[in-house]
Structures are given as structure tokens and as C-alpha cells.
Amino acid sequence: MKLVACVKSTPDTIATIKVENGKPTWGEAPLVINPWDEYAVESALQLKEANGGTVTAISVGGEEARIALKHALAMGADDALQISDPALAGVDPQGVARILAAVIQKLGGVDLAFFGRQSIDNDSGTTPAQAARLLGWPALTLASVIKVDGANLRVERAIEEGRQIVSAKLPAVISLVKDIGEPRYPSFMGIRRASKAEIPTWSFSQIGIPAPAPMIEYISNEDAPVREVVCELITGANPQEIAEHLADKILGEKLL
Amino acid sequence: MNTLVYIDHFKGEALPASWEAVGVAKTLGTVAGLAFGAGLEALTKSAFEYGVDEILVAEDAALTDYRAELYASTLKQAFSGRNWDVLLFPTTSRGRELAAMAAIDLNSGVLVDAVTLEANGDKLTITRPTYSGKVLAKVTSASKPQIITLRGRAFPKPVPHPGESGIVTKIAAGSGALTVVEGYSTAEGGVSLTDANVIVSGGRGLSENPSLQPPTGLDAKQAEVWRAQQGFIMLKEMADLLGGAVGASRAAVDAGYVPYAMQVGQTGKLVSPNIYFACGISGAIQHLAGMRSSKLIVAINKDPDAPIFKLARYGVVGDLFQIVPALTVALQQRLAK
Numbered sequence: 064m065k066l067v068a069c070v071k072s073t074p075d076t077i078a079t080i081k082v083e084n085g086k087p088t089w090g091e092a093p094l095v096i097n098p099w100d101e102y103a104v105e106s107a108l109q110l111k112e113a114n115g116g117t118v119t120a121i122s123v124g125g126e127e128a129r130i131a132l133k134h135a136l137a138m139g140a141d142d143a144l145q146i147s148d149p150a151l152a153g154v155d156p157q158g159v160a161r162i163l164a165a166v167i168q169k170l171g172g173v174d175l176a177f178f179g180r181q182s183i184d185n186d187s188g189t190t191p192a193q194a195a196r197l198l199g200w201p202a203l204t205l206a207s208v209i210k211v212d213g214a215n216l217r218v219e220r221a222i223e224e225g226r227q228i229v230s231a232k233l234p235a236v237i238s239l240v241k242d243i244g245e246p247r248y249p250s251f252m253g254i255r256r257a258s259k260a261e262i263p264t265w266s267f268s269q270i271g272i273p274a275p276a277p278m279i280e281y282i283s284n285e286d287a288p289v290r291e292v293v294c295e296l297i298t299g300a301n302p303q304e305i306a307e308h309l310a311d312k313i314l315g316e317k318l319l
Numbered sequence: 320m321n322t323l324v325y326i327d328h329f330k331g332e333a334l335p336a337s338w339e340a341v342g343v344a345k346t347l348g349t350v351a352g353l354a355f356g357a358g359l360e361a362l363t364k365s366a367f368e369y370g371v372d373e374i375l376v377a378e379d380a381a382l383t384d385y386r387a388e389l390y391a392s393t394l395k396q397a398f399s400g401r402n403w404d405v406l407l408f409p410t411t412s413r414g415r416e417l418a419a420m421a422a423i424d425l426n427s428g429v430l431v432d433a434v435t436l437e438a439n440g441d442k443l444t445i446t447r448p449t450y451s452g453k454v455l456a457k458v459t460s461a462s463k464p465q466i467i468t469l470r471g472r473a474f475p476k477p478v479p480h481p482g483e484s485g486i487v488t489k490i491a492a493g494s495g496a497l498t499v500v501e502g503y504s505t506a507e508g509g510v511s512l513t514d515a516n517v518i519v520s521g522g523r524g525l526s527e528n529p530s531l532q533p534p535t536g537l538d539a540k541q542a543e544v545w546r547a548q549q550g551f552i553m554l555k556e557m558a559d560l561l562g563g564a565v566g567a568s569r570a571a572v573d574a575g576y577v578p579y580a581m582q583v584g585q586t587g588k589l590v591s592p593n594i595y596f597a598c599g600i601s602g603a604i605q606h607l608a609g610m611r612s613s614k615l616i617v618a619i620n621k622d623p624d625a626p627i628f629k630l631a632r633y634g635v636v637g638d639l640f641q642i643v644p645a646l647t648v649a650l651q652q653r654l655a656k
Contacts, residue, residue, distance in 0.1 A: 074450070076585055076604070098586055155428070157422060157429065183451055189418070193419045193423050196420045196423040200497070201388060222329075227385070227503055229498045230498065241579050241582070278422065278429075279461055286453070286455075292631065294628045296628075296635070302645045309642075309646055319561060319593070
């Protein structure tokens with residue numbers, strides 16, 4: 064099977080994000096593969112192990128994109144592809160979906176494209192569905208269980224009400240939630256291989272599309288207001304007394 | 320402005336965020352609802368009560384279950400011969416996906432997960448949390464229609480006016496289905512975390528009740544999980560009393576105490592209940608990212624230095640296995656009055 068995993072580099076989840084000169088910054092915190100995308104890579108690798116084939120990791124972005132790609136290679140992806148072009152500067156998430164769809168088309172013969180459910184920086188969560196729509200493939204988003212049988216695909220989707228069980232034909236786009244299973248750690252050999260890997264880059268002219276025009280306009284960023292709370296510690300002679308004081312305080316807030 | 324609001328529902332029951340979106344649309348001008356499925360009479364009636372002037376309905380057996388491609392193509396039918404300035408969705412799993420596809424189909428952009436919305440003439444500007452709520456970004460559309468999804472519980476739910484009615488316009492189902500829905504397996508019953516008014520969450524600390532004697536024959540890990548599950552039963556009793564839902568930290572999920580569907584945090588659910596009880600949760604930054612917009616946070620933890628106390632309005636430093644049952648009793652007595 065020909066499998067691709069679309070990945071992105073994001074600041075680490077523990078990074079302190081501060082807006083400086085209108086842009087989010089994260090100081091010295093390292094960039095990592097977007098945590099949701101690790102599930103995409105893991106899922107693609109599991110499918111490859113079960114059915115044979117190749118896994119190609121794809122990332123759109125400058126030098127930073129290589130962090131996510133190297134991580135995917137270290138986990139066991141067969142190869143990686145970076146989409147890099149000076150004209151990427153003005154591209155919005157919908158533009159990224161357009162680029163990924165064009166790249167998947169250009170690669171040809173792809174059976175399944177895996178995505179994380181969203182990136183933890185922009186948090187849009189729209190790219191998998193948009194790439195699927197552009198490709199004309201079924202979008203099986205928020206997948207928690209995947210079964211492939213020949214050209215048939217069966218997925219359990221995590222929705223508000225529980226799980227929706229959906230089937231479709233390949234090729235398809237899948238986005239992953241967490242309960243697919245913990246992503247593997249890169250092995251020592253994997254890390255060595257990734258550090259030596261030559262990652263090819265494609266520009267817009269190589270993909271054969273113009274830079275997608277932005278559909279949304281970013282006006283400003285600001286730090287989310289810090290919650291000014293002073294914690295009132297509730298005390299008492301015994302648990303019952305503490306509970307009664309706390310219950311009075313809670314009901315006093317009139318939120319129940 | 321003319322606004323079309325997608326009414327997200329499951330088996331005919333609207334998700335509350337759909338009505339919040341209707342409330343927002345009312346502030347912009349005329350409002351039409353849009354609903355797909357089968358057996359939508361009750362939903363249509365509610366839509367008028369919540370304030371839509373018109374509802375566009377596609378009722379068709381093929382639309383009984385949500386299917387992304389078929390719903391997206393049906394949505395496009397609402398634009399044939401009609402013009403809408405604004406297309407609103409609740410930020411639900413279905414709403415987000417359909418909005419994303421509608422943007423492709425209608426060749427416009429999409430602004431996802433708005434927590435505020437401001438109209439300047441015909442131009443809408445939203446703020447949306449990015450970086451897991453650490454940053455608020457102000458964004459606007461560079462194209463039309465303006466497609467926006469609204470975060471649940473970020474906007475007030477309008478007061479329904481019983482007996483209101485309006486125009487029902489039938490539209491045809493689209494085509495191009497690419498999936499077959501084989502069924503559902505429901506979550507462990509109860510209130511959905513994202514809609515809950517009250518959430519009682521537990522962390523790793525739930526496994527640390529020394530007074531419990533696990534059944535014989537369990538190894539150390541099984542005994543730990545068993546202990547934690549007894550702890551979560553205790554939380555559920557309080558949640559049930561308050562009509563709320565039970566959540567968990569990533570540590571509790573990773574340790575195998577409860578399923579992932581209960582995880583609150585950066586890689587779990589983003590929640591904003593009126594009251595969030597954090598029991599035995601230290602408050603890792605990833606957890607705080609998922610619940611920081613709760614109106615009132617109450618923390619119960621044995622560690623006085625736990626970061627959760629920095630976000631909590633009320634805190635108890637103590638043994639949650641004594642405090643939580645006592646609190647359940649104390650709340651029950653007061654609510655019964």
C-alpha cells in the first residue's frame with residue numbers, strides 16, 4: 064500500500080507562548096512534531112506492518128518542517144518530502160490543504176493519507192476534511208479504530224455521542240484521535256537513519272500549482288488574559304466541616 | 320445581513336451550540352436555519368422557538384446519518400438561487416468538518432472556533448483561541464460568504480419563545496456520498512463533556528485510596544486500576560447529583576483507569592463548564608489548556624504546591640477520598656432544601 068502521513072512542526076506542548084510584535088513566540092522551547100501527527104505516523108506504520116507498502120511523511124514549511132519529517136523518519140517512515148517555497152509566507156490553513164491535496168495527487172497511487180486531527184498551534188482542525196474534499200476522497204476524520212480489507216476501509220470515529228462506524232473505499236483521507244494507540248518512540252537506529260536522510264524538497268513549480276491565495280486575514284494576536292484568581296483554601300476541623308464550608312461557597316456562586 | 324445557521328443534531332436532537340449560533344445570527348439580521356436528516360419535525364419547531372425566521376430542511380432517508388460528503392453537497396444546494404452573507408456552524412465535530420468542506424465547495428475561507436464575533440458593517444471579525452488557548456487571534460474573512468464556526472458555550476443560548484413559527488423551505492438531498500454508516504457504539508452514558516454545566520474530573524491521585532482492599536488475584540497494576548475505578552465511581556456520584564459529567568486527566572487515561580473519551584486537556588476535550596472540580600489532578604499545563612475557561616474551578620489535592628491551585632477559586636488541601644463523599648452529602652443536603 065502507498066501511505067502518506069502529513070505532519071507539521073509545532074512548539075512543544077509545555078512551551079510558554081508569548082505574543083511579541085504581534086506574533087506568537089515560544090522563546091527557547093524546541094519545536095517538535097505536532098503531537099496529533101505522531102498518531103498519524105503511528106497509524107500509517109501499523110498499516111504498513113500489517114499489509115506491506117511504504118510510508119511517506121510530508122510537511123509544508125521552511126527549515127522547521129524538517130523537525131517533524133525527521134521524527135517521522137526516526138519512527139520508521141520510509142521517506143520524507145518537504146514542500147518549501149518563498150511564496151508559502153502568505154499561505155493560510157486552507158492553502159496548506161490545497162498544497163497537500165496537490166502533492167498527494169502528484170505522488171500518484173496513494174491509497175491512504177493520514178493526518179492528525181489538528182495542529183496544536185493553529186488549532187483549526189480543518190485540513191484533513193479540506194484535503195479530502197479537494198481530492199474527491201472520503202474524509203474519515205477523528206478515527207479511533209481503522210481496519211483495511213483489500214480496497215475496503217472501516218473506521219470508528221470518535222464523535223460527541225460515542226462512536227460512529229463508517230465504511231468507505233480506498234483511496235481515502237483519515238484523521239486520527241488519540242485512542243489509536245500510543246505512538247512508538249524512535250529507535251536508536253531510526254534516529255541515526257533520520258539524521259543522515261536526504262529530504263527532497265518540492266516548490267510550487269514542481270507541484271504544478273500557484274501559491275494558494277489566502278482566504279482569511281489575520282488581524283492581530285494577543286496573549287490570552289491571565290486568569291486573576293486568588294485561591295481561597297477551605298479549611299475545617301474534619302472532612303465534613305471542610306465539605307460543608309466548601310458546599311456553601313460553591314452554592315454562593317449561583318452557578319448550579 | 321442574511322445568515323444561514325447549520326443546526327447540528329444527533330438523531331433529531333440539536334446540540335445546544337446550534338441554538339447559541341442562532342442567537343448570534345439574530346444579532347446580525349435575518350436568520351435561516353439549515354437541517355438535514357429524517358424525522359426533523361421537533362427540531363424544526365424548536366428552531367422557530369429559538370428564533371429562526373425560516374428553516375431550510377432536507378429530509379431524506381439517505382440523510383438519516385451524518386455523512387460528510389453527502390451533507391456537504393446538500394449544504395451547497397442551499398446556495399442554489401439563494402445568497403447568504405454569512406454561514407454559521409457550531410464548532411462540533413460535524414460542524415467543524417462541514418464548515419471546512421463548505422469553504423472548499425463555495426470557494427471561500429473559514430474562521431474556526433470563534434469565541435467572540437464583532438460586526439463592522441458587513442464585515443465580521445472574530446477572535447479565536449490558538450496555541451491551546453494561550454493566544455487569542457483576531458481574524459476576518461477575505462472572501463464571501465463569511466463562514467464561521469462558533470465555540471460551544473462561548474455565546475449565550477437564546478431564550479426560546481414557545482409557539483413561534485416561520486417558513487419551512489424544503490431542499491433536495493445532494494449527491495456524491497462516499498461512505499456508508501454501519502452503526503454507532505455509544506459512549507458510557509451520561510452528559511457529554513463538551514455540553515456539561517458541571518464536570519468532576521479525576522487524575523492519577525484517584526488510585527491512591529489506601530483504605531480500599533482490591534479483590535484477590537489482581538496483580539499490582541490491576542489493583543491500581545481497580546482502586547482508581549472505585550475512585551471514579553465516587554466522582555460519578557457527585558457528577559450525577561449535579562447533573563454533570565466525569566472527566567479525567569491525561570495521566571489517568573494513560574494509566575488505563577478510564578477511556579480516552581473522558582480526557583480533558585490539550586490532546587483531549589476542551590471544556591468550559593460553569594463548575595470544574597479537579598480531584599487529584601496536579602494541573603499539568605496541557606490539562607489546564609483544556610479547562611482554563613471554566614467559570615469556577617474547585618481543586619482538591621493533597622499537594623499544597625500543585626499548580627492547579629493557581630487556577631482554582633476554591634481549594635482544599637486534603638484527602639480527596641474523604642472530602643469528595645462528604646462534599647457530595649453536603650451539596651445534596653443543601654440542594655434538597
